[in-house]
Amino acid sequence: MQVLSLLVHDDWGVAQRIMAVFTRKRISVDTILAGPCEREGCARVILASQHPQFPKMLEHVRRVHDVIEADYIENNAEGFALFRTPEGRRPVSGKAEDVDAKVAESDGAPFVKVYGAM
Amino acid sequence: MRGSRVALEMLKEQGIRTVFGHPGGAVLPLYDDLYDIGIRHILTRHEQNAAHMADGMARVSRKPAVCIATSGPGATNLVTGIATAYMDSSPVVAITGQVATSVMGSDAFQEVDAFGLMMPVVKHNWRIEHSDDIPRVFREAFHVASHGRTAPVHIDLPLDVQREEVDEGKIKQKFVPRRQPTRDLSRLLDAIKFIEEAEAPVIMVGGGARWSETGTDILRLAEMIHAPIVTTLMGKGSVPDDHPLVLGPVGMHGKLVATYVLNNCDTIVALGTRFSDRSTGKMSEFGKQQRIVHVDIDSSEVGKNVKHVVGLVGDVYTVVHALIAGLEQRAIKKRSAWMERVAGLKKECACDFNYSAKRILPQKVVWELNRNLPSDAILTTEVGRNQMWAEHFFEVRGKRMFITSGGLGTMGFGFPAAIGAKVAAPDRFVMDLAGDGSFQMTMKELVTARENGLNVAVLILNDNALGMVLQWQRMFYGQRYSAVHLGRIPDFTKIADAYSCEGIRVEREGEIPEAIERATKADTPVVIDVTIDQDEDMLPIMPPGKSAKEIILGPRCIWKGGETVASPVVARA
Numbered sequence: 112m113q114v115l116s117l118l119v120h121d122d123w124g125v126a127q128r129i130m131a132v133f134t135r136k137r138i139s140v141d142t143i144l145a146g147p148c149e150r151e152g153c154a155r156v157i158l159a160s161q162h163p164q165f166p167k168m169l170e171h172v173r174r175v176h177d178v179i180e181a182d183y184i185e186n187n188a189e190g191f192a193l194f195r196t197p198e199g200r201r202p203v204s205g206k207a208e209d210v211d212a213k214v215a216e217s218d219g220a221p222f223v224k225v226y227g228a229m
Numbered sequence: 230m231r232g233s234r235v236a237l238e239m240l241k242e243q244g245i246r247t248v249f250g251h252p253g254g255a256v257l258p259l260y261d262d263l264y265d266i267g268i269r270h271i272l273t274r275h276e277q278n279a280a281h282m283a284d285g286m287a288r289v290s291r292k293p294a295v296c297i298a299t300s301g302p303g304a305t306n307l308v309t310g311i312a313t314a315y316m317d318s319s320p321v322v323a324i325t326g327q328v329a330t331s332v333m334g335s336d337a338f339q340e341v342d343a344f345g346l347m348m349p350v351v352k353h354n355w356r357i358e359h360s361d362d363i364p365r366v367f368r369e370a371f372h373v374a375s376h377g378r379t380a381p382v383h384i385d386l387p388l389d390v391q392r393e394e395v396d397e398g399k400i401k402q403k404f405v406p407r408r409q410p411t412r413d414l415s416r417l418l419d420a421i422k423f424i425e426e427a428e429a430p431v432i433m434v435g436g437g438a439r440w441s442e443t444g445t446d447i448l449r450l451a452e453m454i455h456a457p458i459v460t461t462l463m464g465k466g467s468v469p470d471d472h473p474l475v476l477g478p479v480g481m482h483g484k485l486v487a488t489y490v491l492n493n494c495d496t497i498v499a500l501g502t503r504f505s506d507r508s509t510g511k512m513s514e515f516g517k518q519q520r521i522v523h524v525d526i527d528s529s530e531v532g533k534n535v536k537h538v539v540g541l542v543g544d545v546y547t548v549v550h551a552l553i554a555g556l557e558q559r560a561i562k563k564r565s566a567w568m569e570r571v572a573g574l575k576k577e578c579a580c581d582f583n584y585s586a587k588r589i590l591p592q593k594v595v596w597e598l599n600r601n602l603p604s605d606a607i608l609t610t611e612v613g614r615n616q617m618w619a620e621h622f623f624e625v626r627g628k629r630m631f632i633t634s635g636g637l638g639t640m641g642f643g644f645p646a647a648i649g650a651k652v653a654a655p656d657r658f659v660m661d662l663a664g665d666g667s668f669q670m671t672m673k674e675l676v677t678a679r680e681n682g683l684n685v686a687v688l689i690l691n692d693n694a695l696g697m698v699l700q701w702q703r704m705f706y707g708q709r710y711s712a713v714h715l716g717r718i719p720d721f722t723k724i725a726d727a728y729s730c731e732g733i734r735v736e737r738e739g740e741i742p743e744a745i746e747r748a749t750k751a752d753t754p755v756v757i758d759v760t761i762d763q764d765e766d767m768l769p770i771m772p773p774g775k776s777a778k779e780i781i782l783g784p785r786c787i788w789k790g791g792e793t794v795a796s797p798v799v800a801r802a
Contacts, residue, residue: 131349171529
């Protein structure tokens with residue numbers, strides 16, 4: 112799993128522009144984490160993908176006009192998963208590998224999973 | 230001042246004197262201000278052609294040019310023209326009207342998501358929500374279009390934003406560009422080392438060199454390091470075709486000497502080319518025996534198609550000067566064996582294409598163009614066999630210019646591009662070398678040329694067919710000619726007449742020089758309809774997905790395989 116961290120201007124269409132870089136090259140992105148950050152008018156976008164071509168996309172992503180910074184983050188991804196169980200909502204967070212293991216254990220319960228890194 | 234007026238003042242601030250466009254409901258305020266603001270507006274009959282005209286103008290002036298359309302169908306009609314500019318890195322600024330912000334998203338009349346549609350085919354685009362943003366966005370749009378890798382941009386301007394007043398302070402506010410072009414010359418010494426150690430270097434020139442206007446310095450570099458020069462389709466014209474070191478175009482329909490030398494050298498200095506598969510042939514077999522220095526203004530192109538390169542990121546002009554400065558202090562090998570070999574190979578490739586035949590041959594037409602066009606003529610082409618005959622046989626020398634849709638390959642581009650070129654260079658003769666299929670796509674702009682005094686000429690190589698497709702069906706699809714025959718309708722001279730232009734029919738090769746002469750002296754646009762032999766294929770061809778080893782020469786090509794000149798140079802791993 113490779114994780115790409117982006118600092119972007121939060122302008123109309125920024126998410127569309129970033130995803131287009133991968134869609135048009137047929138590179139599947141597994142998870143997307145996006146939200147406000149400490150800079151006004153900016154946002155952070157964290158993408159995670161297992162696709163072999165994903166690590167080669169740095170310059171293409173940097174070319175997007177809304178992108179301020181872009182870098183691959185090695186080896187310290189956090190995972191977050193939210194399960195729906197008969198008892199209610201169950202969040203799980205921690206190191207990416209641990210969250211992956213918990214997800215693998217759960218049998219059929221609806222869930223969503225995302226990776227983050229800084 | 231209301232938003233639409235401020236927008237036009239921003240255009241004037243950028244030096245825009247002419248715009249191309251077509252009015253509509255969503256741009257009424259803009260057109261109301263255009264009425265008396267002192268910008269020339271050229272009304273086209275289709276918005277696509279407004280984009281092509283702006284594109285042609287930008288390619289000649291190397292500055293941004295503007296096209297305007299209304300919302301909905303106006304914007305969608307622009308998309309092909311903007312995509313054409315995008316693929317060839319041409320700085321066109323597209324302005325589209327949009328429905329008012331209050332009704333946006335409700336599927337209003339003539340509403341379309343122009344912002345979303347343009348996104349994939351522009352470097353960046355903006356949808357303005359408040360009129361106060363107009364000054365900043367317009368200044369930023371021009372900055373983005375003209376800095377770094379030039380490219381088209383798009384501004385979507387809703388109706389209510391056009392009508393809204395703009396705060397004076399925003400107009401006066403200093404503009405700070407969001408980003409500046411990057412440069413990376415950290416590997417300059419590696420590049421210089423490659424060049425010094427080369428036994429058989431070649432310089433490969435692409436469209437980037439043309440945008441950077443670096444021809445003289447590239448010649449200087451070539452003479453300095455004793456390297457011949459080959460060009461891609463988009464690089465054609467950046468160096469003069471009559472210079473002894475210039476071998477001609479490489480690629481699918483390139484000259485054999487250029488392709489041979491590119492594949493049998495040991496070092497390639499690539500300037501402003503993106504190694505498109507049309508230029509390299511089978512990518513997996515290209516450049517395997519060469520050391521490659523890749524100079525490009527766009528860092529994402531370096532190492533994209535050809536991986537094992539020494540990359541230098543910057544505009545060709547700056548990097549070539551840095552290379553020359555670095556090499557000036559060094560002793561450069563004479564490389565006379567290589568130079569002699571290249572000169573001998575160039576002779577082996579120099580066929581006399583002044584072919585005479587019962588039915589006019591297209592090579593003969595281009596031969597006549599070489600002889601009879603002024604030394605500062607601008608030639609645009611359409612797409613297809615006409616384009617490839619022009620690439621292969623037309624001589625861009627002196628102050629001549631060559632303009633073609635290489636990246637997107639848009640049929641119908643050449644004629645409106647010629648009109649736009651004429652606006653940028655009114656004192657030069659501008660001609661579109663066309664096919665009968667391509668010309669029919671945009672010939673309605675004859676009226677635009679006529680009523681604006683933009684007297685360009687069109688020479689149609691008329692084979693009554695979609696010639697390139699027909700050729701591929703002949704060569705690769707067992708002669709199953711599917712939907713390629715165009716017949717003898719329309720009579721292009723009558724079309725010219727209907728548009729109050731001059732039409733000349735040429736059916737014998739002796740009539741060609743006189744027709745060209747008449748076109749250069751005419752005071753209206755001229756359409757020359759030249760009937761050519763439909764069976765004449767454009768050869769040589771490096772078939773799709775094949776390498777240089779599998780080029781099909783055809784019956785006329787005199788190339789002997791590069792074996793007539795001795796002393797081969799050992800290829801370097």
